[in-house]
Amino acid sequence: MPLLDRIRGPRDLEDLNRDELIQLAEEIRAFLVSNVSRTGGHLGPNLGVVELTLALHRVFDSPKDPIVFDTGHQSYVHKILTGRQAGFAKLRQKGGLSGYPSRSESDHDWVESSHASSSLSWAEGLAKGFRLTGEDRTVVAVIGDGALTGGMAWEAVNNIAIQKDLPLVIVANDNGRSYTPTVGGLARHLTSLRTDRRYEQGLDFIRRTMTQTPLVGPAAYEWFHGLKTGLKDVLAPQGLFADLGMKYVGPIDGHDIVEVERALTQAKRFGGPVIVHVLTQKGRGFAAAEKHEEDRFHSVGRIDEITGEPILVNPQRAWTDVFSEHLVAIGREREDVVAITAAMLHPTGLHRFAEAFPERTFDVGIAEQHAVASAAGLAAAGLHPVVAIYSTFLNRAFDQVVMDVALHRQGVTFVLDRAGVTGSDGASHNGVWDCSILSVVPGLHLAAPRDEVRLGEALRAAVDIADAPSVVRFGKDILPPAIEAVRSIDGVDVLAESGERQVLVVAHGAFVPLGLEVGERLSDQGIGVTLVDPVWALPVNPVMLDLAREHDLIISVEDSGVVGGLGSRLSQELRRHEIDTPLREFGVPDRFLGHASRGQILEELGLTSQEIARYAVEAVLRPQAVPATAGLDSSEA
């Protein structure tokens, strides 16, 4: 019987000997490869933390001792060891396991992380809280070298370092990579800790001595490890962490389970804040991942479990690809255009720009706030920065968008990928907050292009704006075919017109095809429709006000948060101009969405042409009978 079948919870790990643990680690890797290759998910990060997670669960008493996984994408092994093996068949699917820690799944999950660099603050708060309430618990934070580049992590370190009796163990899981190799001074510092020559020379000496000792088997192993640990304390540079006043243990070979356990035990006994520096290999044990230069299989779709080749290669291009190509073309024409990524060069499509213009591309680490403020500086120095970032991660840098870019009237372009409902990564990764938060930024321009042509045009227009923030947002899906306008009125594209001017459908970005379907359904019912795409949704184009005056009802559809979103902004402008045409906004309600496919989520929210058209027909035929909030109701289904 495989050992893994006997593991129902961390207690089942207690009696395993070293050989059994090694076998179990192998079984877990096979389990991960076989399952994640079928569902997709964060394979590489999890293959790297198998021994580390086994050791964590043997040394600490989870859930009494909380284990907080930074970002949380590397918590699959933790899930396997805490009774959730069966759930992997539906990982990240509707009704299945979340791709991140989830409190509804298990008491072992304390923090539903997913946005990076917050674990140390969480752990500090938990540990401080337990100390105040007199509970004897140790809190563990597992943070990657990438997540350690985030400013929040350093705000926490600064605060932790002065609390000498805080029972807090920070495990720095150093695999040298975020997606690509982790960049920056900290990464360099970790490398120097990893490769310090004095420690290596000391180890060589021990190895040579060992060949002359009479010890064999486990005794030799114990002896060797004891010496290695002692040697590290004496010879290895404690560096930055120790200088800040924290105890540093490491560097530890993260795939040597005995060594990891020993270090964690030592850290637990210490009773104050300790950083345990563990070296791991992203993608370990799966050849295709180990040699995958781009990201070591950080996040995969469905793949062949032997070769690692993607199973479904969609020949159609995604929004990211098209943006990527347009930006290179712009870069050739405009020497002042520079690009910034917060550790996501390939996922945001900036790798092409980086290949063409390496000296004009900046990877700042997982540091969105810095990325945006630094962009303001670059703009003030005469350049035009393009900050390419996932919509959800811009939340981190809202203040910098307002204070550093908008207030200073700097020409910075934000390209927001993964805008709208993304689905399988769960609540936190839907890009549904950008329009609401950006709507309140004075002077900001925002475009939601509907197809490739409009994306190219919007991007060019955005980089021409030299005195204000400009934003181009698009989703994760593949691109729809080009949708040509029937005519254009001062920048507002009219996509369809039929009959009397009864219903004005205003559709944005990826929801333009949905708007077209709504329009068709209405004209099939004999209702006059005008369908428009403003392309530039912010600031509101005055043409929209004229169009609003000419219609009886306005329906706005957007793939973003409905509260304070684009429809809502238009509605406010109408009121400001005393235009009383009723407007109903359809978009994503203000609640957290469970993980599921994009299609399933949109269906659940009633964001289908059938539901929207049903509302519009009712509102036109029986205006008195339709409640004022009906549009919002259907999106809260």
Ligand SMILES: Cc1ncc(C[n+]2csc(CCOP(=O)(O)OP(=O)(O)O)c2C)c(N)n1
């Ligand atoms: C605030 C924020 N920005 C960007 C990301 C996207 N992201 C997820 S994992 C990751 C790299 C993490 O690297 P590391 O912490 O070293 O973990 P590893 O995958 O190497 O285990 C990035 C950039 C995120 N989750 N949160």
Ligand SMILES: CC(=O)[C@@H](O)[C@H](O)COP(=O)(O)O
């Ligand atoms: C953990 C994290 O934040 C990213 O890895 C994210 O899951 C990537 O999303 P995509 O797969 O949409 O690029």
Ligand SMILES: [Mg+2]
């Ligand atoms: Mg890493």
